[in-house]
Amino acid sequence: MVRKYKIGLALSxxxxxxxxxxxxxxxxxxxxxxxxxxxxxxxGAIVGALYAAGKTPAQMMQFAKEWSLFRSVRxxxxxxxxxxxxxxxxxxxxxxxxxxFEQLQRPLFVGVTNMNEGTLEVLNSGSLTDTVMASSAIxxxxxxxxxxxxxxxxxxxxxxxxxxxxxxxxxxxxxVNVMAxxxxxxxxxxxxxxxxxxxxxxxxxASAREDISKCDVVINPSVGSYQIFKILSKDFSNIHEAxxxxxxxxxxxxxxxxxxxxxxxxxxxxxx
Numbered sequence: 001m002v003r004k005y006k007i008g009l010a011l012s013x014x015x016x017x018x019x020x021x022x023x024x025x026x027x028x029x030x031x032x033x034x035x036x037x038x039x040x041x042x043x044g045a046i047v048g049a050l051y052a053a054g055k056t057p058a059q060m061m062q063f064a065k066e067w068s069l070f071r072s073v074r075x076x077x078x079x080x081x082x083x084x085x086x087x088x089x090x091x092x093x094x095x096x097x098x099x100x101f102e103q104l105q106r107p108l109f110v111g112v113t114n115m116n117e118g119t120l121e122v123l124n125s126g127s128l129t130d131t132v133m134a135s136s137a138i139x140x141x142x143x144x145x146x147x148x149x150x151x152x153x154x155x156x157x158x159x160x161x162x163x164x165x166x167x168x169x170x171x172x173x174x175x176v177n178v179m180a181x182x183x184x185x186x187x188x189x190x191x192x193x194x195x196x197x198x199x200x201x202x203x204x205x206a207s208a209r210e211d212i213s214k215c216d217v218v219i220n221p222s223v224g225s226y227q228i229f230k231i232l233s234k235d236f237s238n239i240h241e242a243x244x245x246x247x248x249x250x251x252x253x254x255x256x257x258x259x260x261x262x263x264x265x266x267x268x269x270x271x272x
Contacts, residue, residue, distance in 0.1 A: 005107075007258070008170030009035035009051075010163050010215060011044025013156035013204065014178035015138075015228030018043025019064050019236055020221035023243025024176045026057035031251055033258075035174065039122065039166040041111040041155040043178070045135040046088070049128060052108035053096045063095050065236060084143045085136055089129040099128050110135050111155030111162035115144060120158035122165060160204035163211045171261045174254060175215035176243070178223050179205055201228065216257045221246040 011021045021044060028034070040048030050060045093099060101108060101124050109124045112134045123131050126147065134145035134152035144151045155162060160179055167173050179201060189195055212218055221242040226235055 005036040005170040007035045008166045008173045009038045010175040011040040012161040012177045013042025017178040017223040019239040020178045020243030021047040022060045023240040024247035027244045027247035037107040039109040045110045045132045052104040052106040054105040085133040092129045112152045113157040115151040156204040160208040161211045172216045172257045175218045217253045219246045
């Protein structure tokens with residue numbers, strides 16, 4: 001028997017844009033909207049793991065400032081990607097203090113792409129850090145992660161805003177999508193990183209449309225001007241603020257959704 005959660009939170013992938021998730025969470029918590037369970041993909045999996053571990057928004061921002069995707073980049077064999085995400089694993093262990101889904105304060109689900117089967121898997125058991133690493137392993141940028149004899153990469157390849165099974169377990173599902181298509185400046189497409197970022201964005205935006213439609217409320221921070229592969233420390237506060245503002249703008253919609261659920265809820269449906 002699975003518990004029925006009042007509020008669920010789905011966090012999309014998006015590289016550096018994932019810092020906006022922290023701002024959105026802060027705005028919700030400040031207004032007594034506290035998701036009980038979370039599902040995340042890629043950057044959303046990292047923030048989701050920290051949130052599920054009970055970290056405050058301030059602690060999440062400290063994590064982000066300490067850790068940079070490209071701080072540990074080393075050129076490697078092309079088929080393996082540029083680098084492993086071992087630094088991410090070490091950093092997660094440092095901040096969370098354990099490697100277990102079961103020891104988290106809130107339920108966490110993580111979307112990963114199984115390269116062997118060509119399918120999306122949503123995991124909530126096993127090695128927490130390996131699973132988050134796998135979910136964050138952007139193809140051709142980072143090395144895939146092997147778990148249980150299977151090869152895994154970024155969950156965003158299949159769905160950048162995974163919602164199942166959490167959608168089935170919660171009454172109100174709030175999605176935070178940091179990968180809206182938007183229009184980009186032609187200057188941002190003048191190099192390999194800019195082109196790769198745009199192509200990756202377009203692909204994962206298309207993969208997430210159906211799941212986005214399953215959310216009761218969607219928060220869309222205005223972070224399209226930030227390249228997902230380019231990390232500048234000066235951008236952290238701006239991206240955080242974009243997430244905070246976007247969530248604040250949706251507070252009424254969230255409140256309305258919660259009230260509608262309370263109005264129509266049957267006492268028989270307290271659990272699944």
